[in-house]
Amino acid sequence: MSAPRLRFAPSPSGYLHIGGARTALFNWLWARSQGGSFILRIEDTDQERSSLDSVRAILDSMKWLGLDWDEGPEVGGPHGPYFQSERKALYREATETLISRGLAYRCYCTKEALDAQRAALKERDPKAQFVYPGTCRDRTDTPDQPFVVRFKSPESGSTDFVDKVFGAISTPNASQQDFVLVRTDGYPLYNLAAVVDDHAMGITLVARGRDHIGNTPQQVLLYRAFGWEPPEFAHLPMMLSPKGDKLSKRNADVGVQDYRDRGYPAMGVLNYLVRFGWSLGDREIFSRSELIRAFGWDRVGKADGKFDDKKFADVAFEHLKQPELTGLDDYAAWAAPFLERRGLASPEPARLRAAIPLVRERARTLAEAAEMLDYFFRPEPELDPKAAAKALGPGAAEVLGELAEALRGVEPWEGSALEEATRRHVEARGLALKDVAQPARVAVTGRAASPPLFDVMSVLGREQTLHRLARAAGKA
RNA sequence: GGCCCCAUCGUCUAGCGGUUAGGACAUCGGCCUCUCACGCCGGUAACCCGGGUUCGAGUCCCGGUGGGGUCGCCA
Numbered sequence: 014m015s016a017p018r019l020r021f022a023p024s025p026s027g028y029l030h031i032g033g034a035r036t037a038l039f040n041w042l043w044a045r046s047q048g049g050s051f052i053l054r055i056e057d058t059d060q061e062r063s064s065l066d067s068v069r070a071i072l073d074s075m076k077w078l079g080l081d082w083d084e085g086p087e088v089g090g091p092h093g094p095y096f097q098s099e100r101k102a103l104y105r106e107a108t109e110t111l112i113s114r115g116l117a118y119r120c121y122c123t124k125e126a127l128d129a130q131r132a133a134l135k136e137r138d139p140k141a142q143f144v145y146p147g148t149c150r151d152r153t154d155t156p157d158q159p160f161v162v163r164f165k166s167p168e169s170g171s172t173d174f175v176d177k178v179f180g181a182i183s184t185p186n187a188s189q190q191d192f193v194l195v196r197t198d199g200y201p202l203y204n205l206a207a208v209v210d211d212h213a214m215g216i217t218l219v220a221r222g223r224d225h226i227g228n229t230p231q232q233v234l235l236y237r238a239f240g241w242e243p244p245e246f247a248h249l250p251m252m253l254s255p256k257g258d259k260l261s262k263r264n265a266d267v268g269v270q271d272y273r274d275r276g277y278p279a280m281g282v283l284n285y286l287v288r289f290g291w292s293l294g295d296r297e298i299f300s301r302s303e304l305i306r307a308f309g310w311d312r313v314g315k316a317d318g319k320f321d322d323k324k325f326a327d328v329a330f331e332h333l334k335q336p337e338l339t340g341l342d343d344y345a346a347w348a349a350p351f352l353e354r355r356g357l358a359s360p361e362p363a364r365l366r367a368a369i370p371l372v373r374e375r376a377r378t379l380a381e382a383a384e385m386l387d388y389f390f391r392p393e394p395e396l397d398p399k400a401a402a403k404a405l406g407p408g409a410a411e412v413l414g415e416l417a418e419a420l421r422g423v424e425p426w427e428g429s430a431l432e433e434a435t436r437r438h439v440e441a442r443g444l445a446l447k448d449v450a451q452p453a454r455v456a457v458t459g460r461a462a463s464p465p466l467f468d469v470m471s472v473l474g475r476e477q478t479l480h481r482l483a484r485a486a487g488k489a
Numbered sequence: 490g491g492c493c494c495c496a497u498c499g500u501c502u503a504g505c506g507g508u509u510a511g512g513a514c515a516u517c518g519g520c521c522u523c524u525c526a527c528g529c530c531g532g533u534a535a536c537c538c539g540g541g542u543u544c545g546a547g548u549c550c551c552g553g554u555g556g557g558g559u560c561g562c563c564a
Contacts, residue, residue, distance in 0.1 A: 024564050124562055161562055188492045196562040203564045227559040292502055295512045321500045324514040374527045450523035462525035
């Protein structure tokens with residue numbers, strides 16, 4: 014079998030949300046694992062709702078996630094253009110073919126008339142479903158009026174396809190109505206455009222959310238009407254909100270960019286998303302390359318699920334925590350914007366590299382990391398009043414002064430030597446380590462909690478450490 | 490309501506006829522400890538219900554119940 018061609022086809026009517034990102038991911042993974050192609054196509058046939066801002070936001074999010082595309086906006090490709098709004102000629106040609114074969118027809122019923130009928134029916138019986146009555150199905154005249162194009166659905170038999178996730182799905186044709194292919198304004202509707210493009214672009218597998226499963230029979234019908242072989246289909250179970258309802262694009266805080274802004278690493282996001290509906294035994298954490306190697310449709314589940322913030326945060330954290338998953342350089346680069354946000358625009362690189370190992374197992378996001386890194390890059394730490402009140406009370410001045418003296422000549426200025434010196438000092442004074450460590454911690458970091466004190470001192474250096482101890486002693 | 494789909498701890502899931510039903514998150518204890526974390530040890534916690542098939546069903550079949558999707562000149 015030749016290399017598969019997959020696509021992700023968002024409509025630019027808002028930001029990319031995590032549900033969409035998950036769909037993109039599954040397509041991307043399969044393309045990458047099979048040496049196939051991943052195509053990005055923008056479905057902007059609804060002029061009302063589409064915007065360039067949305068296109069930009071979607072492309073940004075895709076790039077941030079590392080879901081690179083082989084054909085599509087910005088990179089082009091042999092099957093372009095990749096915006097549906099620029100492919101109208103294709104749809105028109107396809108539509109005419111269908112009409113000339115008697116498989117589609119022009120319908121002159123106005124939307125208003127149909128809507129009125131629908132409303133009237135609902136009034137009589139709220140549970141009834143409105144079905145297009147086929148008014149124009151066999152019409153032969155061609156009045157000079159606006160029209161839509163409808164597909165002439167078969168009235169008997171069934172339309173079947175085999176889904177790579179759900180297996181055989183059969184839908185009676187009698188339950189299909191003559192759905193609209195082309196609007197009054199000449200723009201194609203989703204089912205027509207998707208089929209024409211997927212065929213033209215040589216798509217071999219269409220993977221999308223389960224909410225599209227009902228479109229599939231209609232699309233299969235269209236493939237047959239054109240005389241084309243349908244692609245394979247794979248539908249993904251839905252990712253619902255924590256409450257159990259549909260994740261909505263309007264739900265601004267589930268946008269990919271929201272997660273980026275909150276300081277989650279891209280691979281953390283992807284790792285959570287892939288494990289949602291796909292699993293490999295007990296394995297939870299995957300690097301990008303491991304994922305590409307491991308992914309397969311046979312291990313995709315069928316049941317919908319609810320998004321879980323805590324689990325998500327943990328998976329993302331796992332990626333920040335493990336140096337094998339997030340190298341020092343990446344960590345530093347990713348933390349930089351969050352430090353900048355705190356007014357720390359150009360942290361000294363060597364110190365940053367030294368400090369990251371101290372915070373990476375404590376910071377659950379890059380935003381938290383920046384907060385924990387803060388005092389390494391200021392002349393003076395910001396003093397937490399509560400911590401100061403508790404640890405820098407009476408007697409602290411003496412404790413800190415003595416500690417500074419005990420540490421002044423320590424060689425080398427490094428964690429274990431500092432700890433050793435401090436323990437000797439504390440023992441000689443008949444104190445407990447914590448009696449000295451807490452005041453010192455607040456003096457050096459400004460806070461009641463920090464990475465191990467002596468490691469912090471080590472990164473801070475002799476001069477700044479002694480300076481901070483002395484300054485705090487002066488204040489206390 | 491029509492059509493389609495789904496069903497294991499609170500959540501994500503493993504399980505593919507015989508298991509003390511496993512893991513992860515969350516939660517509750519404990520250990521480690523200069524604080525905070527990390528890590529480690531342990532606890533609570535699930536097969537929706539009813540019929541079949543079978544020597545034996547979480548696993549296979551049927552029905553019910555529950556949940557979801559979809560029924561647009563949105564995608």
